[in-house]
Amino acid sequence: MLTYSDKIKDHFINPRNVGVIQDASVVGEVGSMSSGQALKLYLKLDEAEIIQQASFQVFGSPSAIAASSALTEMLKGKHIDEAARVTADDISEYLGGLPAEKMHTCVMSMEALEVAYARYRGIELETELDEDDELHICRCYSVPEQKIERAIRDNNLTTIDEITHFTKAGGGCTSCHVDLKMILERVRAEMPQPKEDKPAPKIAPGGNMTNLDKMRAIQEVLDREVRPGLAMDGGDMELVDVQGNKVFVQLHGHCNSCASSTTTMKFFVEDRLREMVDPEIQVIDTTEHSDELHAPPMR
Amino acid sequence: MTDRPIFLDNNSTTFPAPEGVEAVLPLFGEIYGNPSSTHSFGQKVRHEIELARENVAKLLNCKTSEVVFNSGATEGNNTAVYAALDGMPERKHIITTRVEHASVLEVIRYLAEAGYRITELSVDRLGHIDLDELKNEISGDTALVSLMWANNETGVISPINAAGDIAKQFGALVHVDAVQAAGKLKIDLKEELAIDYLTISGHKFHGLKGAGALFVRESAPFLPLIRGGHHEDGRRAGTENAMGIVAMGAAAALVNRNLDKHIEHMKKMRDRLQGGLLAKCEDVIINGDQMDRLPNTLNAGFKYIDGEALLMMLDAADIAVSAGSACKSGSMEPSHVLLAMNVPLSAIHGSVRFCVSRYTEEGEVDAAIDKIAGIVKRLREMSPFGHTETRQDALSAEALEKHKAYFAKV
Numbered sequence A: 001m002l003t004y005s006d007k008i009k010d011h012f013i014n015p016r017n018v019g020v021i022q023d024a025s026v027v028g029e030v031g032s033m034s035s036g037q038a039l040k041l042y043l044k045l046d047e048a049e050i051i052q053q054a055s056f057q058v059f060g061s062p063s064a065i066a067a068s069s070a071l072t073e074m075l076k077g078k079h080i081d082e083a084a085r086v087t088a089d090d091i092s093e094y095l096g097g098l099p100a101e102k103m104h105t106c107v108m109s110m111e112a113l114e115v116a117y118a119r120y121r122g123i124e125l126e127t128e129l130d131e132d133d134e135l136h137i138c139r140c141y142s143v144p145e146q147k148i149e150r151a152i153r154d155n156n157l158t159t160i161d162e163i164t165h166f167t168k169a170g171g172g173c174t175s176c177h178v179d180l181k182m183i184l185e186r187v188r189a190e191m192p193q194p195k196e197d198k199p200a201p202k203i204a205p206g207g208n209m210t211n212l213d214k215m216r217a218i219q220e221v222l223d224r225e226v227r228p229g230l231a232m233d234g235g236d237m238e239l240v241d242v243q244g245n246k247v248f249v250q251l252h253g254h255c256n257s258c259a260s261s262t263t264t265m266k267f268f269v270e271d272r273l274r275e276m277v278d279p280e281i282q283v284i285d286t287t288e289h290s291d292e293l294h295a296p297p298m299r
Numbered sequence B: 001m002t003d004r005p006i007f008l009d010n011n012s013t014t015f016p017a018p019e020g021v022e023a024v025l026p027l028f029g030e031i032y033g034n035p036s037s038t039h040s041f042g043q044k045v046r047h048e049i050e051l052a053r054e055n056v057a058k059l060l061n062c063k064t065s066e067v068v069f070n071s072g073a074t075e076g077n078n079t080a081v082y083a084a085l086d087g088m089p090e091r092k093h094i095i096t097t098r099v100e101h102a103s104v105l106e107v108i109r110y111l112a113e114a115g116y117r118i119t120e121l122s123v124d125r126l127g128h129i130d131l132d133e134l135k136n137e138i139s140g141d142t143a144l145v146s147l148m149w150a151n152n153e154t155g156v157i158s159p160i161n162a163a164g165d166i167a168k169q170f171g172a173l174v175h176v177d178a179v180q181a182a183g184k185l186k187i188d189l190k191e192e193l194a195i196d197y198l199t200i201s202g203h204k205f206h207g208l209k210g211a212g213a214l215f216v217r218e219s220a221p222f223l224p225l226i227r228g229g230h231h232e233d234g235r236r237a238g239t240e241n242a243m244g245i246v247a248m249g250a251a252a253a254l255v256n257r258n259l260d261k262h263i264e265h266m267k268k269m270r271d272r273l274q275g276g277l278l279a280k281c282e283d284v285i286i287n288g289d290q291m292d293r294l295p296n297t298l299n300a301g302f303k304y305i306d307g308e309a310l311l312m313m314l315d316a317a318d319i320a321v322s323a324g325s326a327c328k329s330g331s332m333e334p335s336h337v338l339l340a341m342n343v344p345l346s347a348i349h350g351s352v353r354f355c356v357s358r359y360t361e362e363g364e365v366d367a368a369i370d371k372i373a374g375i376v377k378r379l380r381e382m383s384p385f386g387h388t389e390t391r392q393d394a395l396s397a398e399a400l401e402k403h404k405a406y407f408a409k410v
Ligand SMILES: Cc1ncc(COP(=O)(O)O)c(C=O)c1O
Pocket: B011, B012, B071, B072, B073, B074, B075, B101, B103, B148, B151, B152, B177, B179, B180, B200, B201, B202, B212, B327
């Protein structure tokens, strides 16, 4: 169990400003049932654009309730332009610091505020959070890619765990960790880097093979040893990527539906590749299984 | 009404039986010898431990020589897995299920790194494994089949007799985690039952924390996990946790005398709780099979609210329950058991486990129902999806339809 500060507990047990403001000037709504949290923020402004009343409705954990409550308290009496500058960190600080795992609740509060502000000013939001399942990297919590990219940039995140703390992405079945890693690498590469000497890249234990050579060798083994067998059952295996000793594959057709058969498959393929290409190889199955909510993969 | 805090988390641990506590008290006084010593100080403690062994053997209906005392079920599960694999060195396949306790699942997943092939049997929407899947996966290479008698989160009971028989046809060893079965179901390890190892833990049936027992059938291979002495017949080294063992023995004796009554009482309390919650709260689903289920367990999903919020509000109202997996560190992760059962995450969010014990009183259940219903209502009123008037205007008609469609699948 997490331990919460007294201030968080207070805002959770006695949340301030719960409910609907019938004649709100603007409403900001984020989240969804499937993402496990949602917030609706109501603001009422006077003629000078000072926030007179703020209220909320929330679905989520104790910290989501506390963060929403804190946000409404922080907004009251502020000019809307000033209010719009409140960040997730400000909310966390107001509550005496949230546990890292719960930072995503402050992020949600901030997003609701952003939506409300954009609506009030008639600005189109570049990252209108999409409900469309196809675009979600983390399907367990319905987290879209832009949200992950942004969290990495805004908060200078460096690990998958941190991404989970800020966005919830990857906190469920963990099957998207491969994607998160790729997004993390890409976004960090795009980010301005503090200058430092890079350590020399490690030489792969597979001798002097370049990545391309290795990929070809792996493809050959798959073509010769693996795919014909799968084809007999109406299936196929695609080589998605090779990164160092990590080999990413995807199953198609008949065999992508059953997680236990893919486990068996993984070991078989790994065995062959270790024997024929490189003893250090690790096979990673990136197939989206039809029952996507199965237990976390073995690690 | 009752003013005492109400403990509805009896699958995580239980109230120590007063009879057990009393039996232990002398061990805090003059009966303090080392049970391995030959002098009478030691022999007095040895005598108490052997009495406990008899009571535990009776609880399981096995021989006293088949009972190995240890520090609890986590140790018991680790020991059983390693002992079985050591006894079948030529076999490299292990079968377990996706819904096991971490003390089985993590050990076995770790063994994948040591070159074992692992099959984790899936479960259906009610939490049951499929015996046909077991038949398809098992082979002459299977060293061990490990599955739990009853699930700690849902209370769902496994078909261990049938599964054991299938395992035996292939000569595989069978381990059963019976932690949640002890004190709640009749355990009878008669010889025709195909179980080679079975784990129990004292604190789950009104003993003390830190003492458990591993049943090792006389015919089963064994390898100690902890070495360094001749204790427990060379099967578990280290000076015995005499207090824990004596308390577990006393707790076992109470179960041996009154199990039927205990079951009847727990079932009555659980059913009262379930009936009351279903009557007073709308949109509640029961997770797991309601027929093949422990008499004390109720796993309920309250739609539109978050389980951790419910748990913490209940805690503030002096009612202890659990949500997700209590043993997970740090954050509340979605339960791997409910995930494996394909309960949609949106329903898992609001899932909470209520577990009564034989000490739970009717007044406590009634008070709990009222408080839970009140808090569920309050959280739903707070929620933009809450099942109240505000929900109508809080959500567009289209969004509402979407959510309805979502839950129609649940
Ligand atoms: C099914 C199951 N197995 C094993 C354990 C571990 O037991 P112990 O606390 O004795 O280590 C538990 C308790 O959390 C359990 O519920």
